[in-house]
Every structure is written in C-alpha cells, then in structure tokens.
Amino acid sequence: RTRAGGVFAVQAECPHRHGPLADGLVGGTTLICPLHSWKFDLETGNALFGDCGVRTYPVRVDEANDIVLTVDPA
Incomplete structure (x- = not known):
C-alpha cells in the first residue's frame, strides 16, 4: 500500500538489471528500483525514463x- 492507501501489484524484478522491486522505494504512484533507481508508474507499469x-x-x-490479486495463469 502507498501512504495514500493505494494498492498496486507489479512483477517482482526490474526489467533493467533484475533488481528486487519489493525492496524499492515508493513515492506517490512511482516505484523506484533499489539497484539503479529506474522509476516505474505503479498504475500503468510504464518506465518514467527508459524503454x-x-x-x-x-x-x-x-x-x-x-488484498486480492488476480494473476493470469498463462
């Protein structure tokens, strides 16, 4: 949960260098990877910088x- 009470779920690893996103920092709806500070929008999953x-x-x-998470079994 974010400080504002938002609930989001994203994949466990950063696509850049496989950093553990569970150890990342959250500010608003931005998740920051703990390894190289890549930033992701928690609502869309889009990288704020990078591709x-x-x-x-x-x-x-x-x-x-x-918290109820829906995961596609594929």
Missing part, C-alpha cells in the same frame, strides 16, 4: 480489507 516497463496485475481490497 521497458513492468507488468502490472489487477488488485483490489475486499470487504474484509484483504
């Missing part, structure tokens, strides 16, 4: 306040 983005996944918060 490769990250995959995003549909996510929601249910009535029990649990």
Whole structure:
C-alpha cells in the first residue's frame, strides 16, 4: 500500500538489471528500483525514463480489507 492507501501489484524484478522491486522505494504512484533507481508508474507499469516497463496485475481490497490479486495463469 502507498501512504495514500493505494494498492498496486507489479512483477517482482526490474526489467533493467533484475533488481528486487519489493525492496524499492515508493513515492506517490512511482516505484523506484533499489539497484539503479529506474522509476516505474505503479498504475500503468510504464518506465518514467527508459524503454521497458513492468507488468502490472489487477488488485483490489475486499470487504474484509484483504488484498486480492488476480494473476493470469498463462
């Protein structure tokens, strides 16, 4: 969750150098890779600088306040 309460889900590794995005920093809706500071928009997955983005996944918060993630089994 972001400080504003937003919930987002993206792939685990940065496409640039495979940095662990779970260890990245979040500011607003921007995710920053911990290895080389590549920045990604959490809503779209687009890279803010550079040519490769990250995959995003549909996510929601249910009535029990649990985070529900939908992953395509393909």
